[in-house]
Amino acid sequence: MNSALRRAAASLTLLALGGLFLAYAAVSMHFAQGGAAIHADGRWCRLHPEAWIREGNRRYYMELNAEAAAGFYRKAIAANPLLIGAWLALAESEMLSGREAEGRRALETLAPFLDRVSTWKWQELVLAHEVRDEAYFERCFNFVLRRLPHRVREASYMASSLWGGWAGAMPHVSEENRAVYLKELMRAREVEVALELWSAMTERPDGITRELRLRFSEFLLGQKRVKEARTVWEGFLEGESLGIHDGGFEGPPLGQAFGWRWSRQGDVAVERSMEAPHEGSYSLHLRFNGARNVSFGHVHQVVPVEGGKDYVLTYAQRSRNLTTDQGVALELSGSGCGGLKQRSEPLQGSSPWTRGQLSFTVPSGCEAVVLRVARKESLKLDSRIAGDYWLDSVSLKPAP
Numbered sequence: 001m002n003s004a005l006r007r008a009a010a011s012l013t014l015l016a017l018g019g020l021f022l023a024y025a026a027v028s029m030h031f032a033q034g035g036a037a038i039h040a041d042g043r044w045c046r047l048h049p050e051a052w053i054r055e056g057n058r059r060y061y062m063e064l065n066a067e068a069a070a071g072f073y074r075k076a077i078a079a080n081p082l083l084i085g086a087w088l089a090l091a092e093s094e095m096l097s098g099r100e101a102e103g104r105r106a107l108e109t110l111a112p113f114l115d116r117v118s119t120w121k122w123q124e125l126v127l128a129h130e131v132r133d134e135a136y137f138e139r140c141f142n143f144v145l146r147r148l149p150h151r152v153r154e155a156s157y158m159a160s161s162l163w164g165g166w167a168g169a170m171p172h173v174s175e176e177n178r179a180v181y182l183k184e185l186m187r188a189r190e191v192e193v194a195l196e197l198w199s200a201m202t203e204r205p206d207g208i209t210r211e212l213r214l215r216f217s218e219f220l221l222g223q224k225r226v227k228e229a230r231t232v233w234e235g236f237l238e239g240e241s242l243g244i245h246d247g248g249f250e251g252p253p254l255g256q257a258f259g260w261r262w263s264r265q266g267d268v269a270v271e272r273s274m275e276a277p278h279e280g281s282y283s284l285h286l287r288f289n290g291a292r293n294v295s296f297g298h299v300h301q302v303v304p305v306e307g308g309k310d311y312v313l314t315y316a317q318r319s320r321n322l323t324t325d326q327g328v329a330l331e332l333s334g335s336g337c338g339g340l341k342q343r344s345e346p347l348q349g350s351s352p353w354t355r356g357q358l359s360f361t362v363p364s365g366c367e368a369v370v371l372r373v374a375r376k377e378s379l380k381l382d383s384r385i386a387g388d389y390w391l392d393s394v395s396l397k398p399a400p
Contacts, residue, residue, distance in 0.1 A: 312399050324382060327348035
């Protein structure tokens with residue numbers, strides 16, 4: 001008998017709980033669909049304080065009544081103090097209503113929690129921007145630069161609009177975030193501001209990586225600022241003399257700044273080869289597959305020079321079974337300047353390692369030259385080039 005009563009009591013309890021949960025779910029759905037009114041006594045809103053936030057948002061954005069909105073945000077916070085969105089909304093509505101002290105008090109209450117949650121830090125940044133609080137925005141901005149890489153671009157644009165441009169925002173960037181901001185300046189092609197920031201960064205160069213030096217040099221070169229790109233490049237070299245970089249092809253191509261660059265060409269294999277180099281461990285190897293009459297110029301390097309001076313290019317090359325009347329040669333031309341066009345004698349057939357050189361004068365005002373490994377199209381019937389070409393020990397120095 002007692003057992004049956006206990007089972008019956010348990011069943012009734014479970015049914016009651018089920019009813020409560022069902023009612024709660026129904027009310028939740030009603031609130032989620034936006035159909036619930038805000039009752040004066042707030043009976044249901046105590047279970048769903050998000051409804052008070054929704055009503056506050058309606059008063060704030062639709063009725064433009066920040067004071068009324070603040071009241072609903074306070075009710076939501078009283079029901080659930082962990083609603084960070086309600087705190088931020090309250091701070092914004094208070095500040096825009098002229099009650100700056102109350103708004104700041106709300107933010108001070110939040111501060112210990114916001115520093116631990118990156119998502120809310122972004123909302124805090126947006127709020128600081130909306131209320132035009134520069135000191136507050138600066139703190140949030142540097143947090144985003146340091147911790148939220150996916151938000152850096154948006155935050156930088158907001159900083160630019162708040163402080164009157166990229167240059168105006170730069171003094172507000174903390175030292176630890178300068179490299180991040182420099183990358184945004186490069187992306188936005190803000191050359192002068194980037195150079196100004198770089199000058200400040202070089203005063204304490206310990207935080208500048210070689211990768212950043214290479215990237216910034218490439219950026220400046222792409223913006224036709226050869227002189228400045230050369231200065232940054234010299235820092236990348238770490239004491240290595242200017243001229244041809246890695247003339248022995250001992251490392252992979254940098255693909256940036258004043259390093260080797262090579263692009264893909266379907267009929268020519270380009271690689272660093274360990275097959276009997278002239279010196280060191282590697283040489284550059286081109287293999288033509290004989291399928292087409294190839295016009296090749298896919299390996300090159302931009303080299304910083306001084307205008308009006310004489311230079312000598314020296315190199316070693318060899319070949320094996322290079323066909324057609326158009327062999328492989330080295331070409332020199334000005335980078336962004338005219339008046340220079342030099343070409344070595346093309347190598348054909350089979351040849352052991354031989355040394356070659358080209359002497360030339362850099363035109364006045366020219367700051368860089370382009371060295372290119374090239375092959376011209378043949379005008380003969382048997383024009384499909386096949387065979388192998390190697391290049392090593394490339395050097396460019398001022399003439400004695």
